[in-house]
Amino acid sequence: MATIVQKFGGTSVGDAQRIMRCAKRIAETRAAGNDVVAVCSAMGDTTDDLISLAEAINSEPDRREMDSLMSTGEQVSCALMAMALHKLGVPAVSLTGGQVGVRTNDSHRRARIEAIDPSRMRAELARGRVPVVCGFQGTTPSGEITTLGRGGSDTTAVALAAALNVAADGGYCDIFTDVDGVYTADPRIVKNAAKLSKISYEEMLELAALGAGVMHARAVMFGEKYNVPIHVRHSQKPDTGTMIVREYQGMEDIVVVGAALKPDLGRVSLRRIPNNLGVQGVIFEKIASAGIMVDDIVQTEFGDMASISFTVDHADLADVKIAASHVLDQLGTGELAIEIGLAKVSAVGTGMKSHSGVASRMFRALGDAKVPIHNITTSEIKISCIVPKEHGQKALQTVHDAFNLELGDSVTKVAQRDVAKA
Amino acid sequence: MATIVQKFGGTSVGDAQRIMRCAKRIAETRAAGNDVVAVCSAMGDTTDDLISLAEAINSEPDRREMDSLMSTGEQVSCALMAMALHKLGVPAVSLTGGQVGVRTNDSHRRARIEAIDPSRMRAELARGRVPVVCGFQGTTPSGEITTLGRGGSDTTAVALAAALNVAADGGYCDIFTDVDGVYTADPRIVKNAAKLSKISYEEMLELAALGAGVMHARAVMFGEKYNVPIHVRHSQKPDTGTMIVREYQGMEDIVVVGAALKPDLGRVSLRRIPNNLGVQGVIFEKIASAGIMVDDIVQTEFGDMASISFTVDHADLADVKIAASHVLDQLGTGELAIEIGLAKVSAVGTGMKSHSGVASRMFRALGDAKVPIHNITTSEIKISCIVPKEHGQKALQTVHDAFNLELGDSVTKVAQRDVAKA
Numbered sequence: 064m065a066t067i068v069q070k071f072g073g074t075s076v077g078d079a080q081r082i083m084r085c086a087k088r089i090a091e092t093r094a095a096g097n098d099v100v101a102v103c104s105a106m107g108d109t110t111d112d113l114i115s116l117a118e119a120i121n122s123e124p125d126r127r128e129m130d131s132l133m134s135t136g137e138q139v140s141c142a143l144m145a146m147a148l149h150k151l152g153v154p155a156v157s158l159t160g161g162q163v164g165v166r167t168n169d170s171h172r173r174a175r176i177e178a179i180d181p182s183r184m185r186a187e188l189a190r191g192r193v194p195v196v197c198g199f200q201g202t203t204p205s206g207e208i209t210t211l212g213r214g215g216s217d218t219t220a221v222a223l224a225a226a227l228n229v230a231a232d233g234g235y236c237d238i239f240t241d242v243d244g245v246y247t248a249d250p251r252i253v254k255n256a257a258k259l260s261k262i263s264y265e266e267m268l269e270l271a272a273l274g275a276g277v278m279h280a281r282a283v284m285f286g287e288k289y290n291v292p293i294h295v296r297h298s299q300k301p302d303t304g305t306m307i308v309r310e311y312q313g314m315e316d317i318v319v320v321g322a323a324l325k326p327d328l329g330r331v332s333l334r335r336i337p338n339n340l341g342v343q344g345v346i347f348e349k350i351a352s353a354g355i356m357v358d359d360i361v362q363t364e365f366g367d368m369a370s371i372s373f374t375v376d377h378a379d380l381a382d383v384k385i386a387a388s389h390v391l392d393q394l395g396t397g398e399l400a401i402e403i404g405l406a407k408v409s410a411v412g413t414g415m416k417s418h419s420g421v422a423s424r425m426f427r428a429l430g431d432a433k434v435p436i437h438n439i440t441t442s443e444i445k446i447s448c449i450v451p452k453e454h455g456q457k458a459l460q461t462v463h464d465a466f467n468l469e470l471g472d473s474v475t476k477v478a479q480r481d482v483a484k485a
Numbered sequence: 486m487a488t489i490v491q492k493f494g495g496t497s498v499g500d501a502q503r504i505m506r507c508a509k510r511i512a513e514t515r516a517a518g519n520d521v522v523a524v525c526s527a528m529g530d531t532t533d534d535l536i537s538l539a540e541a542i543n544s545e546p547d548r549r550e551m552d553s554l555m556s557t558g559e560q561v562s563c564a565l566m567a568m569a570l571h572k573l574g575v576p577a578v579s580l581t582g583g584q585v586g587v588r589t590n591d592s593h594r595r596a597r598i599e600a601i602d603p604s605r606m607r608a609e610l611a612r613g614r615v616p617v618v619c620g621f622q623g624t625t626p627s628g629e630i631t632t633l634g635r636g637g638s639d640t641t642a643v644a645l646a647a648a649l650n651v652a653a654d655g656g657y658c659d660i661f662t663d664v665d666g667v668y669t670a671d672p673r674i675v676k677n678a679a680k681l682s683k684i685s686y687e688e689m690l691e692l693a694a695l696g697a698g699v700m701h702a703r704a705v706m707f708g709e710k711y712n713v714p715i716h717v718r719h720s721q722k723p724d725t726g727t728m729i730v731r732e733y734q735g736m737e738d739i740v741v742v743g744a745a746l747k748p749d750l751g752r753v754s755l756r757r758i759p760n761n762l763g764v765q766g767v768i769f770e771k772i773a774s775a776g777i778m779v780d781d782i783v784q785t786e787f788g789d790m791a792s793i794s795f796t797v798d799h800a801d802l803a804d805v806k807i808a809a810s811h812v813l814d815q816l817g818t819g820e821l822a823i824e825i826g827l828a829k830v831s832a833v834g835t836g837m838k839s840h841s842g843v844a845s846r847m848f849r850a851l852g853d854a855k856v857p858i859h860n861i862t863t864s865e866i867k868i869s870c871i872v873p874k875e876h877g878q879k880a881l882q883t884v885h886d887a888f889n890l891e892l893g894d895s896v897t898k899v900a901q902r903d904v905a906k907a
Contacts, residue, residue, distance in 0.1 A: 079541035113561070119501040121568040128571075131579050132564035135557035139535070142554035146543040149550075157553050161583075162628055206584055 065234035066188070066227055067092055070102040070198065070220035074241050075298035076140045077107035085239070085298065086147035089193060093153060097234070098188050100227065101155075101195045102220040103144050105136025126171035130200075130210045134160065137197035137216070145195045155193040158183065160208070163194065165201035165219065167209045174201060174209035176218065179226035196223060214279025221282045225289030235292035235306070238278060243297045244304030245270070245277050247468035248322045252456050256463065257471030259320065260303070261311040266320050269411040269445045273323035283307060318421055319412040319466040324459040327377040327452065328358065328405040330437070331387055336397035338369035346371060346390050353386040355379045358407070359440040359447060372438065374405065374449060405437065406455030409447040410462050422446050428465035434458045487656040488610070488649055489514055492524040492620060492642035497661050497720035498562045499529035507661070507720065508569035511615060515575060519656070520610050522649065523577075523617045524642040525566050527558025548593035552622075552632045556582065559619035559638075567617045577615040580605065583630065585616065587623035587641065595634035596623060598641075601648035618645060636701025643704045647711030657714035657728070660700060665719045666726030667692070667699050669890035670744045674878050678885065679893030681742065682725070683733040688742050691833040691867045695745035705729060740843055741834040741888040746881040749799040749874060750780065750827040752859070753809055758819035760791035768793060768812050775808040777801045780829070781862040781869060794860065796827065796871060827859065828877030831869040832884050844868050850887035856880045 069092065071085045085101075093099050113132050117124040124132075141157035148155035160167075164180030187194045198216025201209050211218055217238055224236040243258055245267065250256040262270075264287035271280040277295055286293045286307060296304025336342060343362070350357055350373075358374040375383050384401060391397045408429075415421050422439075425446055429436060434457060438449035450458045463469070491514065493507045507523075515521050535554050539546040546554075563579035570577035582589075586602030609616045620638025623631050633640055639660055646658040665680055667689065672678040684692075686709035693702040699717055708715045708729060718726030758764060765784070772779055772795075780796040797805050806823060813819045830851075837843050844861075847868055851858060856879060860871035872880045885891070 079538065082542060116501065116561070116565060117568055120504060120565055121572045124568045125571055128564045128567045128579055131581070132561055135560050138557050138560075139538070139554055142550045143538060143542055145550045146539055146546045149547055150543045157550055159553070159630075208581075 064096055064098060065232050066098040066100065066229045067234050067237060068100045068102060068220050068224040068227070068229060069237040069239065070216060071104065071144075071239050071298060072216065072241070073104040073107055073110070075239050076103050076144065079143070082140070082143050082147050083150070086144060086151055086153070088239070088298075089148060090151045090153050093193065099193050100184055100188070100223055101144060101193055102198045102216060102223065103137060103140040103195065104198050104216040105133075106140045109136040109139070127207060130171045131208045133210055134197070134200040134208045137199055141195045141197050148193055148195070153193055154191055155195055156187055157195045157197070158187075159197050160200035160219075161202035161206065163196045163223070165222070167201035167203060167211070169203045169207060169209065171209055173212035176201060176211065176222050179222055181223075181226040184223065184227060214281040217279050217282035218285055221285045221289075221291050221293060224291045225285065230290055230292060235294050236286070237294045237296060238282075239296060239298035240277065241298065242277055242295075243300065243302065244295050245275070245307070245321070247320070247471060248459055248463045249275065249324065252324065253322075253460050253463050255469040257469055259305050260472045261306050261308060262320055263310060263314060263413055264307055265444060266411050266413055267307050269409075269442070270321050270323055273407070273409045273411070273445075273447075274325045275321070275323050278307070315414050315417055317412055317472075318414040318418050319410045319468065320414075321411050322459055322462045322466070322468060323409050323411065324455050325358070325407040326455050328374045328407055328449070329377050329380040329383075330372055330374050330402045330405055330449065331383055332370060332372040332400040332402075333387060333391065334370045334398040334400060335368050336371065336391075336394055338364055338367055342369070342394070343371065345393065349386050349390045349393075350383065353382050355383050355386065359438065359449070361438055361440065374407065374438075377403065404452040405449050406452045406458070407447050407449050408455065408458040408462055409445055410466065411445045413444050415444050415446070424465055425462055428461050429458060432457060432461040434461065486518055486520060487654050488520040488522065488651045489656050489659060490522045490524060490642050490646040490649070490651060491659040491661065492638060493526065493566075493661050493720060494638065494663070495526040495529055495532070496663050498525050498566065501565070504562070504565050504569050505572070508566060508573055508575070510661070510720075511570060512573045512575050515615065521615050522606055522610070522645055523566060523615055524620045524638060524645065525559060525562040525617065526620050526638040527555075528562045531558040531561070549629065552593045553630045555632055556619070556622040556630045559621055563617045563619050570615055570617070575615055576613055577617055578609055579617045579619070580609075581619050582622035582641075583624035583628065585618045585645075587644070589623035589625060589631045589633070591625045591629060591631065593631055596631035598623060598633065598644050601644055603645075603648040606645065606649060636703040639701050639704035640707055643707045643711075643713050643715060646713045647707065652712055652714060657716050658708070659716045659718060660704075661718060661720035662699065663720065664699055664717075665722065665724065666717050667697070667729070667743070669742070669893060670881055670885050671697065671746065674746065675744075675882050675885050677891040679891055681727050682894045683728050683730060684742060685732060685736060685835055686729055687866060688833055688835055689729050691831075691864070692743050692745055695829070695831050695833070695867075695869075696747045697743070697745050700729070737836050737839055739834055739894075740836040740840045741832045741890065742836075743833050744881055744884040744888070744890060745831050745833065746877050747780070747829040748877050750796045750829055750871070751799050751802040751805075752794055752796050752824045752827055752871065753802075753805055754792060754794040754822040754824075755809060755812065756792045756820045756822060757790050758793065758813075758816055760786055760789055764791070764816070765793065767815065771808050771812050771815075772805065775804050777805050777808065781860065781871070783860055783862065796829065796860075799825065826874040827871050828874045828880070829869050829871050830877065830880040830884055831867055832888065833867045835866050837866050837868070846887055847884055850883050851880060854879060854883040856883065
């Protein structure tokens with residue numbers, strides 16, 4: 064008998080009917096002979112509504128009080144889910160983060176899980192009950208309520224699965240969401256994108272960082288660290304989705320598993336700056352303290368001068384301009400250049416490590432499609448090209464076609480290895 | 486420096502603006518040199534909304550889950566109240582029933598407070614912060630969330646005041662509500678009803694039992710048991726209200742402190758039943774097991790036969806008819822008579838104990854007003870008359886006038902003592 068943790072997002076539990084449908088899934092999984100632990104997010108727009116309420120009273124609400132306020136959202140959805148299970152004749156008990164033993168540090172609104180005591184869950188499972196656990200929340204050792212911040216409910220689910228060591232008896236963590244699974248590319252842009260049956264944590268993390276919004280990187284990292292298989296699937300469809308695992312059969316043979324697009328970037332260049340020791344530290348400290356997330360960084364040298372470029376989300380350009388000007392003031396030299404209207408297309412795959420020719424294949428395909436490449440960055444399992452924004456969607460489709468990604472998992476030995484060797 | 490517990494009901498914290506207004510009251514009380522502990526109910530209709538949500542999923546929701554669901558209402562209002570206080574520069578911290586140390590038994594939806602650990606409140610007060618406590622809720626020793634049922638938030642407030650022993654340094658418990666205080670009669674019916682500045686717990690309990698809905702009897706009983714002065718006052722007006730205390734100056738001189746009306750009763754009579762030992766037990770066991778609240782009971786004897794009458798709320802008549810028929814079947818004899826269209830008018834006052842002539846004065850006044858009296862029941866500090874429903878409001882006004890209640894507290898030595906002796 065396996066133990067399966069099933070996590071339902073805010074849309075999946077958005078109203079009474081949807082909650083009943085999720086409860087039926089839990090009942091079915093249990094009827095198939097598994098132990099189930101459910102994890103729920105807050106219903107639909109509850110969290111946004113609570114934030115609006117708070118802001119009507121205090122535009123800078125205290126973080127601890129926000130946590131106490133927001134944690135009520137999951138408490139409501141979990142109590143309702145337990146009632147829905149009772150209605151189906153399934154014994155169940157809702158548990159807050161504090162009751163289930165999710166202990167966090169005291170960084171309110173972005174707390175980190177420090178420990179999970181599985182004894183209450185085990186006791187409830189032993190009594191034949193489904194623990195219905197509030198995602199996104201925990202308590203500090205002194206009993207203060209905390210929330211985990213973005214991606215918190217997914218992280219709770221994976222962390223509970225880790226604490227219960229579900230993998231030991233063949234269990235895993237179901238993440239029910241509003242997509243069918245992880246695709247070779249965003250199917251809204253690439254019409255022939257294929258659903259992957261499996262993907263590695265590492266690949267998923269790269270794709271998540273590149274804007275593939277299926278799962279938050281934080282939960283995937285937790286899964287990787289504690290070896291929890293994560294099953295991403297649609298909450299309203301019976302089909303299996305995508306299993307995120309450490310490694311899978313033929314993983315090394317799949318050169319490229321997915322492609323991703325970040326559609327709206329700007330590039331900031333600091334040119335003719337002195338290539339001193341530590342100059343990069345000065346620059347990015349300033350940028351970071353302005354709260355700006357920096358994408359790829361490229362540095363080039365000309366004698367004792369250097370030029371540093373980095374990409375940022377288009378929305379951050381105004382802030383970054385101010386911060387970068389301050390940097391140049393501080394350095395006393397250099398030029399600031401800002402380009403807008405850029406996008407980034409990337410190919411990701413563990414198999415890249417062991418196959419040559421992947422980068423050249425990608426560049427050739429983009430060239431054939433007449434997509435200009437402004438910048439190139441690579442990691443062990445990723446190649447990214449900065450391209451003009453207006454070419455973004457075509458570039459994504461081009462990369463997808465170049466590696467026969469429409470074949471999904473079945474691509475393995477057929478097309479890609481040959482492609483990569485070509 | 487006194488410690489004052491201030492309780493704000495659901496209407497008082499119904500929206501952001503009202504919460505800010507309550508926060509200002511707390512700030513003012515604190516600025517006047519007092520320590521303040523705030524207690525909040527759930528905002529406006531929150532509790533009803535949550536109950537509807539639950540019933541859409543399960544028409545017989547589990548009591549434990551209902552408690553977990555409903556307790557979120559106060560958690561929201563208290564977090565918002567703390568934010569409102571911060572906005573005014575007042576340090577504050579919201580605390581759930583569990584966090585503040587309200588320990589209850591495990592009777593979900595109608596839990597009894599078993600103990601309150603005041604250490605967290607004292608620690609927060611010592612740090613200069615206002616504890617903003619969730620009313621209506623607590624936790625069992627094993628950490629299960631409970632709610633206290635009807636009148637729960639008032640009870641929480643009085644219980645916290647008792648645990649902090651506020652009376653020792655001149656403190657009390659403010660109950661902010663949507664009325665000015667306790668009146669000599671319902672001012673919607675009796676236009677010249679007067680607000681009382683003081684009333685005893687005992688008198689308040691009698692009035693509450695007679696349908697004067699200002700405060701729930703449970704909180705008053707708690708106040709009486711632990712000697713907590715309770716100040717009932719309007720949440721949106723600065724005026725003082727009514728202080729409920731053990732005894733007050735001149736209490737014995739006020740013969741009648743208030744009058745009350747229960748407007749819609751029916752009377753059930755079981756006639757010609759054998760006056761056996763234990764027959765009353767048989768009857769009222771049956772009635773009670775049907776969940777019917779019985780008002781006054783009158784028994785009369787005729788030889789070895791008896792007749793037992795009791796009044797019930799008009800809404801319960803259909804149920805009581807069935808239960809009473811079963812009783813007669815069981816006894817194998819007797820007749821059932823049901824009268825509808827009755828009301829009960831009562832006069833309450835501690836001073837009654839030591840003054841004669843109160844009953845006769847009341848009866849004479851009702852007679853002069855041509856109000857027929859069907860039944861009379863009395864307690865040490867109360868006289869009640871069952872009258873025809875259509876005479877109810879006139880009867881209330883008549884009793885009010887007969888004891889010069891329009892003079893309120895100032896009636897003491899002037900009018901009533903003479904009246905009573907007359």
